[in-house]
Amino acid sequence: MPGLQMSEVQRRVAAELQRIAPVLDPLGERFAAAGHALALVGGPVRDAMLGRLQNDLDLTTSARPEVTEKLLAGWAEATWDIGRAFGTIGARKGDWVIEITTYRSDAYDPDSRKPQVAYGDSLVGDLGRRDFTINAMAVSIPGQVFEDPYGGIADLAHRLIRTPGRPEDSFSDDPLRMMRAARFAAQLGFTVAPEVVAAMTDMAERIDIISAERVRDELVKLVCAPYPRLGLSLLVETGLADRVLPELPALRLERDEHHRHKDVYEHTLTVLEQAIELEPRLGGPGPDLVSRLAALMHDIGKPKTRKFVGDGAVTFHHHDVVGAKLTRKRMQALRFSGDQIDAVSKLVELHLRFHGYGSGEWTDSAVRRYVRDAGDQLDRLHVLTRADCTTRNARKAERLRRTYDELEARIDHLAEQEELDAMRPDLDxxxxxxxxxxxxxxxxxxxxxxxxxxxxxxxxxxxxxxxxxxxxxxxxxxxxxxxxxxxxxxxxxxxxx
Structure with missing residues (x-):
């Protein structure tokens, strides 16, 4: 989206507002008749400008939750109040999911990750408490008056992530916003403003008060974004990764004097990008979290296993096994599910297995064991193994590709003959x-x-x-x-x- 022009932004927003007007205008008229303001806000406004249509809409209002609930009655097909403590009432109308939140002017205890919810009295004040300027724009409903008090549209045009006020104040209020900055960089391909990066660096330790589950959720969104390298690099640069995923910055090993091993950190990010390119092989509908996490974690055992031998050569013996244990420990700390932990750890442990294949010397027995050990992660292991080739030697890369093609062909051939997926003894x-x-x-x-x-x-x-x-x-x-x-x-x- 380089060189985004104002005319293009206006065209996109007009098209999106025209699409949602039949749904929201009658609702806006209900609120107006009751003496309350209603506005489309945050992500939906940003995404409309980016041309990313969606059916989940966030709105903000001057009405208190109990009033919102009454105004939704007779208009919405269903309502829910699970977010009432934060001033939010949810509703469904056809294919649309809508959340309406009362203007907020929250206060935070510096030692707490939870705000003391306080209602605000203006749209501008509500927008000022939001995380980034690109999420601090609104469109009044009905009437479609655009509100942008903090320059979000200019930042969107310049592909910049900036806070409405001082980033130090924003991150003090909610430290998770530091990770959200990295996540938006990864999702949108935007640059984070220098003053925001500086605040993230100075305040990185504030992330420690955030629950593991919330950190995990932001990390998942970042890893599953289109440009995860941008977000991960920012986490490492600012020191946030040292606190939430320390195994990643640990990969920035000091180069040995003879430069006989790759930069493991850069290699890891490249493997992640190559695994993303290979995701269509998995046949899924979208980003594959397990595959991406395996690519990110596959070499984290190297720092603990690095040894210099002989004339300065470097070895990382058993870094696959050590890495699998470290992966399991980190994912448990971040509260990933047991199935996800098992799958990613297995892939990390097996990621070197193919290199024993040589130029095709494996017996059918060895091929069967490769399939048996991979189990239901075989397709992901194919992706990880192929992605793990980052050599700049074109002939070597082509040789590895052909060899793995041959292994996959042998697996397919044996599978046709023997039902490898079943892999059980001949007698039960x-x-x-x-x-x-x-x-x-x-x-x-x-x-x-x-x-x-x-x-x-x-x-x-x-x-x-x-x-x-x-x-x-x-x-x-x-x-x-x-x-x-x-x-x-x-x-x-x-x-x-």
């Missing part, structure tokens, strides 16, 4: 117990694991061959006295429970 727990004449218990689990390993090594067997192999294994085991004692606790494979 019930069949094992029947053939061996044993009750549920650890021996069944041991037999199940034996058959699974055999399946991985040799592919599927006919039932009679699987039974013969099982009996042979069992006889050898009994001869060696390895069967479990009868007093051992029962344990049965999941597939038989």
């Amino acid at each position: 727990g019930e069949q094992i117990m029947s053939i061996l004449g044993i009750p549920p218990g650890p021996d069944v689990g041991a037999a199940y694991r034996f058959l699974l390993e055999r399946r991985l090594d040799h592919g599927p067997l006919p039932p009679e061959d699987a039974e013969a192999a099982l009996r042979e294994w069992w006889a050898a085991r009994e001869a060696a006295g390895e069967s479990a004692p009868e007093s051992a606790p029962e344990s049965t494979p999941e597939s038989t429970r």
Whole structure:
């Protein structure tokens, strides 16, 4: 959107207001008849100027929540008051979701992350308490009078993120706004004003009073934005990342004197961007959070595992395993879900596995194990592994691409032949117990694991061959006295429970 012209902004806003007028004008007339002002505000006004249509509308009003609720009655198809404590009443009208909030002039305790809600008495005052000028514009409803007391439209045209007042005051009120600045940079591709960056740097420690859940939510929005490098770089530059995602700035390792390893931090951001380019392979409708987080975290084990050997060469042995543990710990601290933590940690742990493939020396057994270990993250592992190639050597990059193409082709071929997605032994727990004449218990689990390993090594067997192999294994085991004692606790494979 470089060189955004005022005429283009006006055209976009006019088109959006025309689209929403049939819905909001009657509502505005209701408020006006009751002696109250109503205005479209914040994100919807900004997005209208950017040409980003949406059906979620934020409005502000001079009416108190109880009055808003009465005025919505008979107009809205449904209302809710979950935000009443903050002056907000929600409503639905057809496909439109609307939130109406009473003018605010909140006060904050410096040691608290929660405002003491106080109602304001003017639109200008309400706009002044908002986070950034591009979110501090409004359009009155009805009448469509544009209000921009803090120069938001100019900042939008110049692609600039700036606060309505002093950034220090804004961030003192709500420290999460510092992360929101980085998030908007990532979402819009805008530059953050120098005085805002300076305040973020000076006040970074204020983010510590914000709950892990709110920090996580902003980080997720940033990572899933179109330009996450902009936002992440700003978090690192200002020191905020040291407090919310310290593993990222830790990647800025001092270069060894011989420059024999890449800049891990820049490499990580490039891997993230390349993973985003490969997301269409996943077939999802939008940004893939798990894939992006895996790309961001895949090398965080390197600082703890870096060693200089010989003539100054650098190694990072086991940084995949160490990184997986660090990933799990950080994501738990940020209150991610268990499923998300498991998925991202698995991808970090497996991201180097392909490099053992060499030039295609893996046996079918090794390919099966690669699929088995990746499980339901196989497609994301394909994306991460491909994205992790950031070499500037064109011949090396092409060789790696062809080799991974070959591995994927082998996986597809084996999948067609063997149903790799199922990846179970040729006999289930019930069949094992029947053939061996044993009750549920650890021996069944041991037999199940034996058959699974055999399946991985040799592919599927006919039932009679699987039974013969099982009996042979069992006889050898009994001869060696390895069967479990009868007093051992029962344990049965999941597939038989």
